[in-house]
Amino acid sequence: MGGLEKKKYERGSATNYITRNKARKKLQLSLADFRRLCILKGIYPHEPKHKKKVNKGSTAARTFYLLKDIKFLLHEPIVNKFRDYKVFVRKLRKAYGKSEWNTVERLKDNKPSYKLDHIIKERYPTFIDALRDLDDALSMCFLFATFPRTGKCHVQTIQLCRRLTVEFLNYIIASRSLRKVFLSIKGIYYQAEVLGQPITWIAPYAFAHDHPTDVDYRVMATFTEFYTTLLGFVNFRLYQSLNLHYPPKIEGQAEAEWKLEEGQTYAMDSESYMEKLSALSASLARVVAPNPEDEVQVDEFPVDGETAEQEVARKKEQEAVEKQKKLFEGLRFFLNREVPREPIAFIIRCFGGSVSWDKSVCIGATYDVRDPTITHQIVDRPSLEKQVIGRYYLQPQWVFDSVNAKMCLPVADYFPGVLLPPHLSPFVSEKDGDYIPPEKLKLLALQRGENPAEESGDEEEEDSGGDDDDEGSEKEDDGKLKKLEEQRSQGKKLPVKVSAGTVRLEDKQRAAQEEQSEEKRLAIMMMKKREKYLYQKIMFGKKRKVREATRLAEKRKAHDAATKSEKKTKKVRRE
Amino acid sequence: MAAPTGAPGGAAASGFLGLRAESRDPGAPGRRRARGGRSRKKSWKRWAGPEARLGRELGAFLEDVGLQQRAAGGLVAEKPDESLFFLDTGSEEKDQKLNRGKEKPLRIDLILQPDSKVPAPKDILAHQVPNGKTQKRKQRLWEKLAERDVVPREQRLLQARLQKAQLATAEASHGQQGAHGQGAGAELAGGFYDIWSDTTDPLDRPLAGQDAWFLEQTKKRRVRRPARLETKPSELPAVEVIPAGGSYNPMFESHQALLLQAHEVEVRRQKAEEKLQRQLRFPTAAEAPTQETTFQEQCEGLLEESADEGGEEEAPDEPPAPGATPPPAPLHEKKTEQQRRREKEAKFLEARRLGEKAARCRRQELFQLRSIRLQVKRREAELLRRRRARLAKRRAEATKPRRLGRLKYEDPDLEVQLSTELAESLRTLKPEGSILRDRFKSLQKRNLIEPRERAKFKRKYRLKYVEKRAFREVTL
Numbered sequence A: 001m002g003g004l005e006k007k008k009y010e011r012g013s014a015t016n017y018i019t020r021n022k023a024r025k026k027l028q029l030s031l032a033d034f035r036r037l038c039i040l041k042g043i044y045p046h047e048p049k050h051k052k053k054v055n056k057g058s059t060a061a062r063t064f065y066l067l068k069d070i071k072f073l074l075h076e077p078i079v080n081k082f083r084d085y086k087v088f089v090r091k092l093r094k095a096y097g098k099s100e101w102n103t104v105e106r107l108k109d110n111k112p113s114y115k116l117d118h119i120i121k122e123r124y125p126t127f128i129d130a131l132r133d134l135d136d137a138l139s140m141c142f143l144f145a146t147f148p149r150t151g152k153c154h155v156q157t158i159q160l161c162r163r164l165t166v167e168f169l170n171y172i173i174a175s176r177s178l179r180k181v182f183l184s185i186k187g188i189y190y191q192a193e194v195l196g197q198p199i200t201w202i203a204p205y206a207f208a209h210d211h212p213t214d215v216d217y218r219v220m221a222t223f224t225e226f227y228t229t230l231l232g233f234v235n236f237r238l239y240q241s242l243n244l245h246y247p248p249k250i251e252g253q254a255e256a257e258w259k260l261e262e263g264q265t266y267a268m269d270s271e272s273y274m275e276k277l278s279a280l281s282a283s284l285a286r287v288v289a290p291n292p293e294d295e296v297q298v299d300e301f302p303v304d305g306e307t308a309e310q311e312v313a314r315k316k317e318q319e320a321v322e323k324q325k326k327l328f329e330g331l332r333f334f335l336n337r338e339v340p341r342e343p344i345a346f347i348i349r350c351f352g353g354s355v356s357w358d359k360s361v362c363i364g365a366t367y368d369v370r371d372p373t374i375t376h377q378i379v380d381r382p383s384l385e386k387q388v389i390g391r392y393y394l395q396p397q398w399v400f401d402s403v404n405a406k407m408c409l410p411v412a413d414y415f416p417g418v419l420l421p422p423h424l425s426p427f428v429s430e431k432d433g434d435y436i437p438p439e440k441l442k443l444l445a446l447q448r449g450e451n452p453a454e455e456s457g458d459e460e461e462e463d464s465g466g467d468d469d470d471e472g473s474e475k476e477d478d479g480k481l482k483k484l485e486e487q488r489s490q491g492k493k494l495p496v497k498v499s500a501g502t503v504r505l506e507d508k509q510r511a512a513q514e515e516q517s518e519e520k521r522l523a524i525m526m527m528k529k530r531e532k533y534l535y536q537k538i539m540f541g542k543k544r545k546v547r548e549a550t551r552l553a554e555k556r557k558a559h560d561a562a563t564k565s566e567k568k569t570k571k572v573r574r575e
Numbered sequence B: 001m002a003a004p005t006g007a008p009g010g011a012a013a014s015g016f017l018g019l020r021a022e023s024r025d026p027g028a029p030g031r032r033r034a035r036g037g038r039s040r041k042k043s044w045k046r047w048a049g050p051e052a053r054l055g056r057e058l059g060a061f062l063e064d065v066g067l068q069q070r071a072a073g074g075l076v077a078e079k080p081d082e083s084l085f086f087l088d089t090g091s092e093e094k095d096q097k098l099n100r101g102k103e104k105p106l107r108i109d110l111i112l113q114p115d116s117k118v119p120a121p122k123d124i125l126a127h128q129v130p131n132g133k134t135q136k137r138k139q140r141l142w143e144k145l146a147e148r149d150v151v152p153r154e155q156r157l158l159q160a161r162l163q164k165a166q167l168a169t170a171e172a173s174h175g176q177q178g179a180h181g182q183g184a185g186a187e188l189a190g191g192f193y194d195i196w197s198d199t200t201d202p203l204d205r206p207l208a209g210q211d212a213w214f215l216e217q218t219k220k221r222r223v224r225r226p227a228r229l230e231t232k233p234s235e236l237p238a239v240e241v242i243p244a245g246g247s248y249n250p251m252f253e254s255h256q257a258l259l260l261q262a263h264e265v266e267v268r269r270q271k272a273e274e275k276l277q278r279q280l281r282f283p284t285a286a287e288a289p290t291q292e293t294t295f296q297e298q299c300e301g302l303l304e305e306s307a308d309e310g311g312e313e314e315a316p317d318e319p320p321a322p323g324a325t326p327p328p329a330p331l332h333e334k335k336t337e338q339q340r341r342r343e344k345e346a347k348f349l350e351a352r353r354l355g356e357k358a359a360r361c362r363r364q365e366l367f368q369l370r371s372i373r374l375q376v377k378r379r380e381a382e383l384l385r386r387r388r389a390r391l392a393k394r395r396a397e398a399t400k401p402r403r404l405g406r407l408k409y410e411d412p413d414l415e416v417q418l419s420t421e422l423a424e425s426l427r428t429l430k431p432e433g434s435i436l437r438d439r440f441k442s443l444q445k446r447n448l449i450e451p452r453e454r455a456k457f458k459r460k461y462r463l464k465y466v467e468k469r470a471f472r473e474v475t476l
Helices: A020-027 A031-041 A067-073 A077-097 A101-109 A117-123 A127-132 A134-145 A155-175 A217-241 A255-266 A269-278 A308-325 A341-350 A397-405 A438-448 A452-456 A459-492 A508-526 A529-574 B007-017 B041-046 B050-072 B092-098 B107-112 B132-147 B153-174 B212-217 B252-280 B291-298 B300-317 B337-398 B435-445
Strands: A017-019 A064-066 A178-183 A188-194 A197-203 A332-335 A354-357 A376-378 A392-394
Touching: A017 A020, A017 A067, A020 A031, A020 A064, A020 A067, A031 A067, A031 A077, A031 A117, A031 A217, A064 A067, A077 A101, A117 A217, A127 A134, A127 A197, A127 A217, A134 A155, A134 A197, A134 A217, A134 B435, A155 A188, A155 A217, A155 A269, A155 A341, A178 A341, A178 A397, A217 B435, A332 A341, A341 A354, A341 A397, A397 A438, A529 B252, B291 B300
Parallel strands: A332 A354, A332 A376, A376 A392
Antiparallel strands: A017 A064, A178 A188, A188 A197
């Protein structure tokens, strides 16, 4: 047995990983800088499979990185910048301590700064890659854009986030790519389809934040720093793809004009353009004016491996999307002051509607309340004293529900003061066999083109009618049972008698059905044991689903009945 | 004017030289030397001491006053300026007289005057620029290049600097941070550039056209990002949409479902807390240890151990009595030649036997093909099952947060509004939870950052409290 002695922890997984502290020392960075670098470069900690081996026999919980990742980090030019910055801070502190103000000035002029352009390119080699990772970037930027300018993070960051998000919203409006909106108790979820990629993001409501203490702001700021850079590049590319000016330009008006108009009263000169953009009421100027004749129908080729059915379905879907894009075209909205302006204006503009608001709410109002061409006025008050004939007064939920339903919903349910139908989540999709709530069923029927509300008139009547039917059917059942029993009892006493035979009409359909079911049963019988077991399991699962659904439906029925009876009692009391 | 003698002159000189007043001026002649030896008291008492110095100073002062009166007819300090100074406007005659020598040109200049009759050659440089042709050509070239928007390096640098300054001011005024869109592509498309453009990579433009080997060796080319970093550490979506019950105006069922979920979480938490409480509870009177139980507990292992030992002691005592023969000593004697040979033979025979048996078995296996096939099938099926189970497990774990540090990931509280808290309209809606925390937890859940807790403030030295005397004296 010759050869060198094998030492422990010198090969295998122990050498593939490196602890955080060792990595930090290898890179000669402080912990904060190391963390920042990892976030910017997209290098994340790993959990090794055999912790004890990696940890050299110790079982203490540590943060591990892959050694190869850290070696990759060593090549990063930004590491040097971080070191420069460290030196800069040291010099600055020294100069401050010595009260050498000239030196301080000089140092501040030469403050080392770095750019993330090459990291963006490295992490997202193609534009589609960047789009796929846009969810995070958007959510973070929308969040930071609403922060108060109080020093939790840099004011420049907040302003940059605001600018980028406004640019993105303007792109979504210009490209009409919004698909779903969901008002949750947390914030507003949006989903858009940009170049075929679904992009989901959450935007907070415009209320004051209570800053949570258990969140590391430095980490979040670093993520935001990276994501703002990413979003900047993405915005530029998106604007280019639509031939829009970048930085965005408002269509039609020259800069001097709008400045004269109202800029002075609302915002400073430097800010009013940005404010005007963020009002989302004006469309953007294009580099080349769009020419409708240029848009030639592209020849469509069937995708390989696609059956005719699939193709038809795809075409249908496309048509639906096209229709949804023009949902609010030709409608003119007016937002009352109590309505959250930005989300609703954004959504309306996304679907081709024109929107305006009170001048005192925001810059960029295009028409007045008294405009006779207004078709819908969005109101969020229980009652209105003065109503103008010729326009619908609606609660804001109508806009959101219409977008999700891909059609303009009947307005009757959304009049001010009316109890609203529930706001369904468009992100939930039921599979067949799942329980579908009656609200959703109603919606689906509406989408199919039926109108259940008109059929049954008033809701109350409909419900009572339904109840009657149920009772009636029960009575019928009782009657049938009785008859059957009678027949049976009679059957015993039947006198023996031959009567002329009648031609039995064979129900072909039924026969076929029976045959089918018989075949199925036989097939089940012929199954192998294992397969049979699996089959039974699947069937059991399906049945369970159905059972659940029926249980829920019953529960709902009971709930409805309870609420209705409550209402009735209330009514009676009132009377 | 007579040279001032004595102390004042010396003082003035010393003052001029910047020496100390007391230091002795060696040039001053009037200074009296101490005469005689200093050994006797009489001799060093004579001109030393404060009185003597005062006397000397007085004498000097009086001498100075006398001098001023003699020279200027009164104290200089009291005289008006006009009587002391006059304005020297100068006179032509005097100047000429004085500067007679300086008017004349120097002899050396006269020597250097050209005295040749041949006219000097014309100064070509007055009419002609040296190297003008090439310069002109160059200028033409630059003009041509300028038409194509190519400017010399200095100008380019200057422009870049100017633009930078402009942008900085613009940022300051607009509050925009142009983190992107400057720099390498400053000339491109008004400061913005497309990082994903198909034609040329704007980041690589400065390196374009250079030798690949040179770039690699000088570390100017960036290291390619390894492919393993493309995969995300978790398969969870970046933005998880809240379940349907989290709508601001939810449907009854979905709201109930969400409430149930939240309720279960709360129940689990309460149970854990109760368990802890139960374990830490003070024992009741019935459970409380009595004297007896404490005593029993104290001698818990002792009694049994002693019993065991007794048994063991007895056992080894017995055997030696009947059998008098001691156990055979281990054999370490050398084997004989014969023994070795026999062992070898036996080994060989055994090996042959086994080999034959194996061959026989192998031959027999031909007739067992069916059962072997069955076995193989079973084995493969088992492997397939295991692989599937492994895959399923891996898939289930792909969405789970991993243990990345000292702390475990903990799910945030579910955002839920009770039926009474639900808003009736969008106007009255009260948002629940914080999106910032939601984002932060999402990052942790997707294994992008390790869960951490806020660093606790730790004092290096203990605080020392001292009561100041001023307070101690106050008694109430």
